[in-house]
Amino acid sequence: MTLGRTAAGHDAVRPTGHDVVVLGGGVAGCVLASRLSEDPGRSVCLVEAGPDYGPDRSAWPAEVRDARALTRADVWERDVPVHRYRARVLGGSSCVNGCWNTWPSAPDLAAWRAAGGPGWREAELNRHREAAVERMRLRRVPDHEVSPWGRGFLTAAAELGYEEVDMGRTGGPGLGSPLVNALDGLRWNAAFAYLDAETRGRPNLTILADATVDRLTVGDGGRIRSAELVGHGRRHSLTAGTYVLAAGTFGSPAVLLRSGIGPADRLHRLGLRPRVDLPGVGANLVDQPAVFVPMAPKPGLDAALAASEAVGGLYVNRALVRAASAYCADGSWDLHLVPSAGPPLFGRLPPGRYEAGFSVLAMKPASRGHVRLRSADPTDAPDIDPGFLTDPAGRDAAVLREGLGLVERLLASPALKALADPVPGRSARELAARETRELRDLLGTYWHPVGTCAMGPPDDADAVVDGEGRVRGTANLRVADASILPTVPASNSQLPVITVAELLATTFQD
Template sequence: MTAGRTAAGRDAARPSGHDVVVLGGGVAGCVLASRLSEDPGRSVCLVEAGPDYGPDRSGWPVAVRDARALTRADVWEHGVPVHRYRARVLGGSSCVNGCWNTWPSAPDLAAWRAAGGPGWREAELDRHREAAVARMRLRRVPDHEVSAWGRGFVTAAAELGWTEVDMGRTGGPGHGTPLVNALDGLRWNAAFAYLDPETRARPNLTVLADATVDRLAVGDDGRIRSAELVRHGRRHSLAADTYVLASGTFGSPAVLLRSGIGPAAHLRRLGIRPRIDLPGVGENLVDQPAVFVPMTPRPGLDAALAASEAVGDLYVNRTLVRAASSSCDDGSWDLHLVPSAGPPLFGELPPGRYEAGFSVLAMKPASRGHVRLRSADPTDAPDIDPGFLTDPGGRDAAVLRDGLGLVGRLAASPALKALADPVPGRSARDLAARGTRELRDALGTYWHPVGTCAMGPPDAPDAVVDGEGRVRGTANLRVADASILPTVPASNSQLPVIAVAELLATTFQD
């Protein structure tokens, strides 16, 4: 066992360089590095492609700390379709998302157990959910953070028959608020939660930022010999006993593919020598499509939103409904209906004017997309196709139309009709009347991609990893992030991914 404070270069690479190297400093990577380094006899190196703003959270950029805004400074690409947004900073998506945390449905957890085995029991995941809630300081939304638009939405939802539910647990349809990792405006990201100054001071933990993972060097026996990195324009090799990919649903399959682990035919077309033929790498991409229904705020709503902003309490989203489409199983939900009101996410409005509306989000889409390489160059962004509304039966489009119908009823309720008016040509009814191709052109995303390194039992032909994240055909490689989830949960993904990382950290042996 060796301490790991010094980043290894190509000449310094040796099998005992580190006990564990975690490749990716996003939400899952922060959890794993923190938990695995709790054992003082285990040396851990955490590698992140983006910046590390340090142990003192007051030194982090204001935009990253602000829970009221969605910063786009620390992302891989700019000027791209919204489904391609990927955080590139220590703390990952917890530094750029809406700070929302909700929990999957019971059928979601049952599907994961079927894929991952008995270690994925609902009670076990719930234990790790509780650990995640504590470390991320998750809390209920206080009343003063719910805007006039959000309060009207809750009133309308109750009038239409939805009862209040706990969004932090399994259950059924209903209205409520998410758990938020926001403390009086401070975004409590995963780096703050899991890599606090005391954790960073451990002599067996190294945090290596600004280092892009190119590929893994795979031996003929399936054992990983090193991780090949690019840092400040120079190439480095990092050696370890165990390698853990935590580069996210887009990044983890890309690293595997560049390493020769994936569909052999795809690799050969790119001139990459196939080392391990795993057809499922990069396939099974699933994300939650969204349709936004804009509304025109009336003067009273603009004034109320301005008053909230003046005292620092204007949060764009703080309430939601878990709803069931006509094709959803009884007792579950396959839609989120989310009201929003505040500064526009895209574009600008004059002072004192705000954007308002509803997002309709299909939580359990049948459509599947993919992540593939354009080339073997790690600086060349991968081909990311979410495949929205491509399911042959058209179920996903039907679910969105059901959601639009529900939003139309909410918008027509007295509580909301008094606050905002539909936008001509873009009302819920207008959007629901569009054909599937036109509806697809209007889509956004909830930013919860999963599935590209899916786990499964030994007889699952397209599974990439087992229930402990071990990559098939390799001896010392795991994947431990959202990419291993074979199905997308009917929830936001941050809380379940943190709980999964907590779970997987317990499977490492001393």
């Protein structure tokens, strides 16, 4: 019996049992499958809902390999609000994002240790971060990849007193560039990094693509008996000693809920039998809201960007400032200011014309949203509400307004005045003056959702997993992806999530 064909053209045979089944082939799933199968005595099966383009990098679609653009080729949904975008391909978000990698603040790491225990101490995370940096081939941005707009931004930020900082480590506010997993235009995604031809050749590793996880069957004592999959119009079962959900902040809670693991009252209303009552499943969704300040490029900036694009050198954003609002913890930051100049993310402009502006991103929002099921059907997209700017005290809106004020100060610099003009009605000052409900209608996102299967200590009634990702009330089930982070870091999430997956892979003894 088969689930379909692999990228290499071979039959993907349905296995009857493994030591570990990893459900979800995003960045965390790729790490886990690779690291866990390093033990030749442990059989591992990795399941991905989207395509696997195989071990030959040159066979992958050009738009997926291109580090200069943000592809939307392999996603779960199209024509939806931007906060719902999520990758559906082996390698996950690393195949569609901006290749940015920054590191959390010291308070972030302290909060995770409080939730996860001593295994999450900063020194341990740093050790696994170094492994992630090496495998993802992270590098500093070379000068030629910083656009004239980015250079003007960094000059203006230095004039305001910001000093250069290492964005790949803890520290404080400052200016700089992220580490990037981009090599001369090639997007070095997690599938390339962790599932190369040698790794795929291990006899104890199986990769099943184009197979969607419907649910887990839960037996007595919370022991998982099988994972039920849907592929090519047929249903299939996988059995394993240990099941690991790595389906992401939106996908992992949805699978748990369809399995009867979650808030019992909501499960009853959907006609699902509650097997483990865990009120935190799908709750605590937190993502970083963004306000975009558009600018009108002057002819000189358009010409410089066109010249860069003509030689294949026009990349997505390569510069940022991390800044602290009045609400920020000491020694940390709660804002990213990111300049962008290039083809628009959405829509089109005439040849030779480009979009320019600034994104103001609230990195440590107090607002919380949720992921809930609309039905028990795995093909029915879940209800995803990020809850942007809903915190009762209005702190998140206030932080964004402070960020808009910083943009206004940056724009006073001659380095930026020479390149672009404000857009009437959408200047930073005018945006900051809008009512919160109007501001909410303009929001985008940084695409770093976390928290829907949050980790916590035994006395945390809302926690879903412990510090090793073990799901409460179950005997052989873990979650190991961004969904277990109880708080969003003041950073991009890719490097932290790969680091966490590296850490959790070391905790498997079975």
